[in-house]
Amino acid sequence: MLIDALFEPNFATEVGLRPEILKAIIEAQKPFNEIDLILVTHKDDRPFPCGECARLLAEQSQVSPRCSTQVVDLMRSIDGFTKIEHQIYEIKLKAGAHEQVSHNGVTVDVLCLYHEHRPQTINLAFVVEVGGARFVHMGDAFFAESESHLRSYPFEQAHIDLLFLINTIVMAVLQRLSQNESNRSTSWQCTWTRERIH
Numbered sequence: 587m588l589i590d591a592l593f594e595p596n597f598a599t600e601v602g603l604r605p606e607i608l609k610a611i612i613e614a615q616k617p618f619n620e621i622d623l624i625l626v627t628h629k630d631d632r633p634f635p636c637g638e639c640a641r642l643l644a645e646q647s648q649v650s651p652r653c654s655t656q657v658v659d660l661m662r663s664i665d666g667f668t669k670i671e672h673q674i675y676e677i678k679l680k681a682g683a684h685e686q687v688s689h690n691g692v693t694v695d696v697l698c699l700y701h702e703h704r705p706q707t708i709n710l711a712f713v714v715e716v717g718g719a720r721f722v723h724m725g726d727a728f729f730a731e732s733e734s735h736l737r738s739y740p741f742e743q744a745h746i747d748l749l750f751l752i753n754t755i756v757m758a759v760l761q762r763l764s765q766n767e768s769n770r771s772t773s774w775q776c777t778w779t780r781e782r783i784h
């Protein structure tokens with residue numbers, strides 16, 4: 587499984603993949619030879635790596651991305667899009683809605699939120715259950731801005747083991763989590779909004 591991957595390292599100061607790693611992923615070289623699912627949280631100011639994603643899909647017919655209509659629309663301009671279109675699963679949710687998708691034993695609940703400070707950009711959050719563990723990847727969504735939408739998801743019935751957050755609030759969350767190490771459900775509640783974190 588890849589989440590928001592395939593970016594090259596030469597974009598400003600952002601972390602990216604070294605060319606040889608990117609090539610290995612696209613060409614399914616070990617240890618990247620068993621990828622079958624790509625989760626894309628959103629399109630961003632930086633160019634979504636449409637070309638790299640398309641090359642990977644063309645090379646590996648078993649790989650299927652899950653992405654918003656905004657991301658799919660970006661990919662439509664790629665040469666050869668019609669050849670890989672059938673591999674792409676488009677998430678057509680409206681903000682606040684969620685949908686469950688499964689792929690080769692991995693269950694993913696997709697939550698439709700907005701990007702931080704940018705309500706015109708759809709940001710998908712992923713609740714992924716794999717190997718008996720469940721993690722949440724928030725993409726670039728803020729809790730405070732998405733709270734009403736997040737509350738529509740039954741987190742109380744879905745114990746979360748691991749939470750991936752946008753880096754601007756990670757430090758604050760870690761600080762609070764360290765005060766609640768023995769109580770994971772409390773820790774999760776503490777991450778619910780930025781206001782409560784602070």
Ligand SMILES: [Zn+2]
Nearest residue numbers: 630631701726
């Ligand atoms: Zn972003």
